[in-house]
Amino acid sequence: MGLLGAELWFGLYWILTQSCRWNLTFRQTFKDRLSQRFENELPGVDIFVTTADPIIEPPMMVMNTVLSVMAYDYPTEKISVYLSDDGGSELTYYALLEAAEFAKQWIPYCKKYSVEPRSPVAYFVSIATDAVGVDDKKANDLAVIKKSYKDMETKIENAVKLGHIPEKVRSKQKGFSQWDSHLSKRDHDTYLQVVIDGRDPKAIDVEGLVLPTLVYLAREKRPQYHHNFKAGSMNALIRVSSNISNGKVILNVDCDMYSNNSMAIRDALCCLMDEEKGHEVAFIQFPQNFENLTKNELYISFMRTISEVELHALDGFDGPFYVGSGCFHRRDTLCGRKFTKGCKSDMKWEISRKREETTIHELEEDSKVLANCAYEQNTEWGKEMGLKYGCAIEDVFTGLSIQCRGWRSVYLNPTRKAFLGVAPTTLLQMLVQQKRWSEGSFQILLSRHNPAFSDQISLGQKLGYAYVGAWSMNFLPTLFYTVIPSLYLLKGISLFPRVSSPWIIPFAYVIIAKYTGSFLEFLWAGGSALGWWNDQRMWLYKRSSSYIFSFIDTILYLLGYSDSAFVITAKTSDEDESQRYEKEIMEFGASSPLFSVLASLAVLNLYCFAGFVKEAISLGSKGGIAEVYDTMALQILLCGILILINLPLYQALYLRKDKGKLPGSIALKSMAFGVFGLTCFNFSY
Numbered sequence: 311m312g313l314l315g316a317e318l319w320f321g322l323y324w325i326l327t328q329s330c331r332w333n334l335t336f337r338q339t340f341k342d343r344l345s346q347r348f349e350n351e352l353p354g355v356d357i358f359v360t361t362a363d364p365i366i367e368p369p370m371m372v373m374n375t376v377l378s379v380m381a382y383d384y385p386t387e388k389i390s391v392y393l394s395d396d397g398g399s400e401l402t403y404y405a406l407l408e409a410a411e412f413a414k415q416w417i418p419y420c421k422k423y424s425v426e427p428r429s430p431v432a433y434f435v436s437i438a439t440d441a442v443g444v445d446d447k448k449a450n451d452l453a454v455i456k457k458s459y460k461d462m463e464t465k466i467e468n469a470v471k472l473g474h475i476p477e478k479v480r481s482k483q484k485g486f487s488q489w490d491s492h493l494s495k496r497d498h499d500t501y502l503q504v505v506i507d508g509r510d511p512k513a514i515d516v517e518g519l520v521l522p523t524l525v526y527l528a529r530e531k532r533p534q535y536h537h538n539f540k541a542g543s544m545n546a547l548i549r550v551s552s553n554i555s556n557g558k559v560i561l562n563v564d565c566d567m568y569s570n571n572s573m574a575i576r577d578a579l580c581c582l583m584d585e586e587k588g589h590e591v592a593f594i595q596f597p598q599n600f601e602n603l604t605k606n607e608l609y610i611s612f613m614r615t616i617s618e619v620e621l622h623a624l625d626g627f628d629g630p631f632y633v634g635s636g637c638f639h640r641r642d643t644l645c646g647r648k649f650t651k652g653c654k655s656d657m658k659w660e661i662s663r664k665r666e667e668t669t670i671h672e673l674e675e676d677s678k679v680l681a682n683c684a685y686e687q688n689t690e691w692g693k694e695m696g697l698k699y700g701c702a703i704e705d706v707f708t709g710l711s712i713q714c715r716g717w718r719s720v721y722l723n724p725t726r727k728a729f730l731g732v733a734p735t736t737l738l739q740m741l742v743q744q745k746r747w748s749e750g751s752f753q754i755l756l757s758r759h760n761p762a763f764s765d766q767i768s769l770g771q772k773l774g775y776a777y778v779g780a781w782s783m784n785f786l787p788t789l790f791y792t793v794i795p796s797l798y799l800l801k802g803i804s805l806f807p808r809v810s811s812p813w814i815i816p817f818a819y820v821i822i823a824k825y826t827g828s829f830l831e832f833l834w835a836g837g838s839a840l841g842w843w844n845d846q847r848m849w850l851y852k853r854s855s856s857y858i859f860s861f862i863d864t865i866l867y868l869l870g871y872s873d874s875a876f877v878i879t880a881k882t883s884d885e886d887e888s889q890r891y892e893k894e895i896m897e898f899g900a901s902s903p904l905f906s907v908l909a910s911l912a913v914l915n916l917y918c919f920a921g922f923v924k925e926a927i928s929l930g931s932k933g934g935i936a937e938v939y940d941t942m943a944l945q946i947l948l949c950g951i952l953i954l955i956n957l958p959l960y961q962a963l964y965l966r967k968d969k970g971k972l973p974g975s976i977a978l979k980s981m982a983f984g985v986f987g988l989t990c991f992n993f994s995y
């Protein structure tokens with residue numbers, strides 16, 4: 311009965327996944343036509359970069375992202391970059407000051423030589439591999455810019471190493487005085503500083519051209535107010551920016567996702583300013599791509615199917631989810647505007663009169679209030695305005711509510727990737743991230759915001775939301791299917807039809823069709839064969855660890871027992887770890903309940919298979935083996951594949967000696983669990 315239930319679930323779930331295969335839509339933009347029609351009236355764009363911790367997210371990485379978005383190929387006076395520092399760290403502020411200084415050389419350099427990509431570090435790496443041109447002037451300029459970059463890097467890294475800002479530097483910049491009242495990361499005032507004011511005639515680069523506006527913001531934090539993680543900081547940014555630059559379009563990037571294409575803003579505007587359909591579009595999502603992937607994408611090969619297939623399909627059904635980093639929003643729809651037929655939204659560039667009349671210092675003082683904790687009390691912020699609170703994946707939740715207000719969204723995935731970030735480089739990072747994703751989407755499914763109840767959302771989209779919402783529910787059927795057939799294999803009890811019976815046909819069909827399909831799809835999406843195999847492993851690991859915990863946590867949360875917490879995933883790793891990553895050796899290394907579950911299941915399967923082999927050998931000598939294969943073929947196949955897929959785990963348990971192996975305590979626990987499981991099973995059997 312259990313197996314039948316699992317099979318029914320898999321069948322139903324397969325139908326849901328088809329909504330993400332049905333109507334793939336691919337888009338192409340014509341940027342020259344955009345310039346022809348609108349070059350002088352292009353809207354202002356406010357770019358939000360969010361960072362949370364100077365240790366986990368090193369300031370140099372953040373600054374490279376900031377510089378890459380400051381250097382977009384777009385009228386500079388219309389770009390404003392806001393860095394939200396939830397760590398409230400002087401170091402990040404200092405790094406931003408240095409980056410602003412460097413930008414004065416970097417931006418003209420980018421424009422002069424049409425540099426791509428415009429993140430300095432990525433650019434220097436890319437030209438190190440290309441042969442540099444022999445042009446003397448160019449080589450000279452490159453040497454100069456490289457030296458300035460190195461100087462900036464040394465200054466920032468020294469400050470980071472020191473852990474605070476040298477007194478000499480501090481006294482020169484009055485902005486640092488804001489930190490005089492600093493109590494701790496979770497208890498401080500709003501720090502707001504317009505580092506470069508684009509309206510100031512003195513804010514020019516080395517060629518005498520205007521610079522984009524650059525703003526540092528650390529919103530107020532107080533222990534008695536919940537800060538609502540990234541959604542909270544985004545909302546503070548939306549308010550503060552509306553006061554300072556009030557761009558009609560908002561782009562949000564995570565601090566590790568630099569812009570790899572200086573034309574990306576224009577790509578997005580092609581969709582927003584399209585005369586026929588543009589006024590229906592609320593946001594444009596770009597895929598999240600990663601820079602440091604290894605060839606076979608050990609951990610996140612599943613992102614390939616999501617960004618190359620599933621989001622394209624949702625685009626055919628009125629639009630993809632808002633999945634966070636790399637998304638362009640209209641400001642007014644993000645702030646709660648409803649879609650009304652025939653209403654064209656005005657995207658034209660304009661400078662607010664009020665803004666012109668205030669000095670920058672007054673503006674800073676005025677705007678600080680907007681980032682204070684108490685500001686949101688008794689307002690619609692976090693509910694109908696801005697990003698929504700109370701969900702582990704605030705972005706998808708917000709995107710859903712925008713779609714419920716009648717808007718559609720667009721997915722743009724040009725061949726040259728627009729944003730590149732840092733991929734998780736350990737298994738634990740990946741599993742923790744998956745736990746958060748599945749937990750958040752399950753919360754949405756169980757909440758009163760469940761898309762099934764909305765009449766604004768198309769059926770395809772509803773199925774799409776249901777498909778991700780039900781991620782975590784997969785854990786139970788998957789566990790059943792990985793444990794029960796193996797145990798019965800050991801006992802010699804057959805659970806599936808005989809090979810010689812016609813009832814094997816549906817099973818054989820499903821296995822062959824499903825896996826051929828997914829294999830071909832993966833290759834089509836640009837992956838490698840081994841990458842697909844890794845994807846199958848992650849499929850299993852997600853379901854038999856992250857999803858269990860996210861399911862339980864969500865249920866407990868609904869019953870009021872625990873609070874969901876946002877875990878930032880580390881974006882740095884030590885030397886050994888990155889070497890193993892590059893060799894695609896799976897990284898365990900930590901002691902986590904997620905690993906205990908995985909190891910226990912793997913060990914149980916190993917016991918069962920070993921027991922079966924022993925039995926089969928003794929039967930073989932007696933001549934009954936053909937009968938065993940006939941009745942047990944599918945169970946042998948299933949258990950055998952589980953063993954193959956778990957090979958890296960057995961190595962980490964028993965063979966490896968490096969730091970990335972599984973700790974001894976987990977080896978013991980999993981062994982004990984295996985023995986315990988078998989004993990219980992024997993007893994009940």
Ligand SMILES: *[C@@H]1O[C@H](CO)[C@@H](O)[C@H](O)[C@H]1NC(C)=O
Nearest residue numbers: 552553662664665676677679
């Ligand atoms: C900025 O915000 C303050 C406080 O809400 C307000 O008084 C002021 O008019 C705003 N300035 C602009 C230019 O919107």
Ligand SMILES: *[C@@H]1O[C@H](CO)[C@@H](O)[C@H](O)[C@H]1NC(C)=O
Nearest residue numbers: 601602603604881882888892
């Ligand atoms: C991935 O990124 C990390 C951190 O930035 C870096 O140390 C590592 O060398 C990168 N690996 C690859 C394969 O690019």
Ligand SMILES: *[C@@H]1O[C@H](CO)[C@@H](O)[C@H](O)[C@H]1NC(C)=O
Nearest residue numbers: 333334335625626627628770
């Ligand atoms: C498929 O996508 C296209 C392009 O977005 C759309 O015009 C068409 O209506 C979609 N078809 C279905 C069946 O939804």
Ligand SMILES: *[C@@H]1O[C@H](CO)[C@@H](O)[C@H](O)[C@H]1NC(C)=O
Nearest residue numbers: 426427570571599725726727
């Ligand atoms: C990033 O941009 C460069 C050009 O600057 C391009 O060669 C490269 O293919 C892009 N990366 C990806 C992953 O698309």
